Amino acid sequence: MTDAQSEAEHILSLSRELLDDIELDRIASDKLLLKASRLARLAGSEEIRKWISFEMQGYSGSDDLALRYMTLTGRWTDYEAKKGYWGPLAQQEAAIETQKARIEATKLGSMSGENMVFVVDRLNRSHSALSASINQMSGVRSRVLGMIHNFVSGVYYERQFADVAATTFEAYKKEVDALIAESAGDVLVKIPSVIARLREKDEEAVSQALTTCRRILEGFADAIFPPSDETYELGGNTLSLDASKHQNRINVYIALRTESSSRRTRLRQNISNLFDRVSTGVHKEVTAEEAYSLFLNVYLFLGEVLNLGAAVSDEIEVC
Incomplete structure (x- = not known):
């Protein structure tokens, strides 16, 4: 521990x-x-x-x-x-206890003595003041x-x-690490370097961490869907699957493994945003805090994609 x-x-x-x-x-x-x-x-x-x-x-x-x-x-x-x-x-x-004791003591004393009306009136006013003070202090x-x-x-x-979240994430992390190791082992070895860079927090370290995140996404695409000269029809679009089309290949992999159009759309938008934010041209706009969030998003994205399982769709045609 x-x-x-x-x-x-x-x-x-x-x-x-x-x-x-x-x-x-x-x-x-x-x-x-x-x-x-x-x-x-x-x-x-x-x-x-x-x-x-x-x-x-x-x-x-x-x-x-x-x-x-x-x-x-x-x-x-x-x-x-x-x-x-x-x-x-x-x-x-x-002070509360003292004033309570004073009230009790004067109650006993009020039972005897001359000018009873005057004494009782004075005691009542005293008790009221003490009670008000007790109430405020209470x-x-x-x-x-x-x-x-x-x-x-x-x-x-x-x-x-936080304890529940940490335990939950740790269990999920073990599952994702195992999936990455099985399907894209070269990607897993890059993750510690991203974390090390992000801990430094300076601008150059953040830039290097984002560059590594981009390489992780590209290496992931190559591992799960290697480049080819083929094209695929997806959503009315013809997608090239050559070595430079990492997003296309990931999107085809996703589309082959989920029948949910809303999930496909969400994952497609996520991968597009991730590639956009980790690209070299926008490094200067990304803070250390956002860079760490982007890294976590990349990691969780890999886990969700690998958890899609075997191909279930026959809607995609090879051209």
Whole structure:
């Protein structure tokens, strides 16, 4: 197992554990914040990591991100005067418990004493103020936990999907590699050089990678449908199959192996676009990111064509 795989599995495991922590309310908020901060660091979510640091250490009035999250977590009591709950989440939770205790204590004390009406009125006003403060701080806590839950669930489902996608692609890759090795072995040895070039990301490396992609497509055409002096009638057109007509030969191979006109059309358009984008004349227009997408498209195209199987069509005539 590579370091990248180990880290990916750790992120998935940690995010799953955190979801249970939040949904089952099984650990204190300070421990939850520490675990969420670790997840943010591992997942590369710098903004979330910094926000969680405010929740652990308190907010700063001179930090734009802190001010934004003061709003997102509902901490302002007077936005214009910049008054609000600036302290860490643990401080808000402690204040909630303290104020609840004050309400309980004054309820007991209100049962005796002189000027009962005055005392009761004052206590009611005090209780109302304390309750309002408790409600707002409880709202802050709920928002914080809700935002952490959204972040953690996002990481979890993203990584879970990535794990499924990676496993699926790896299985498909093994199948495609076997098909290429059997039908066009010379093509398979060119693939590692494309990947190596694309990792360099500079303009010359991208150009060389695209040139190799074009050679892969041409070598693939020669392997599955060798050139000849014959022509084929396809869709009302007479196609030459000489050594320079790589697209024609691939299209004939496809047409012989699928009765679906829509699939033929899609594959024909795909191979036309691929040849166009990997041609030397447009290298300067292709970014490293697009070049990598083109390479993957080429690879998946080879796999789909080789999976077509034996010839099923008799609609193509030799001329």
